[in-house]
Amino acid sequence: MEALAKSRHVRSSAPKLRIVAKHVKGAGVNQALVTLHSLARRNKGAYLIEKTLKSALANFQVKDVEGTVDLDRIKIKTVMIDEGPLMKRVRPHAQGRAFRILKKLSHITVVVSD
DSSP states (O other): OEEEEEEEEESSOHHHHHHHHHHHTTOBHHHHHHHHHHHTTTOHHHHHHHHHHHHHHHHHHHHOSSSOOOGGGOEEEEEEEEEEEEEEEEEEOGGGOEEEEEEEEEEEEEEEEO
């Protein structure tokens, strides 16, 4: 059985999130949660992926018919980080010019299975 969780329009760029996603891809849920929680103090991306992983875990518990979920047997199947839309902002510069600032957004998808 599988469960899926998505976080869309996350205020972080995709390359920054992919660095963190490499650490937890294919790992067990307990190990991944410990890793992400320890990284979350220094890295915003780890906090965002941890939040999405907890959501996927909650979705798995809802879908489970037996009612008891053993966290040791649940693994992270995939962690996909996709690029989202760009927020375009303008910053004024000298002599009437304006420079564009592009704020990148991302989509996080986490799939867990037993």
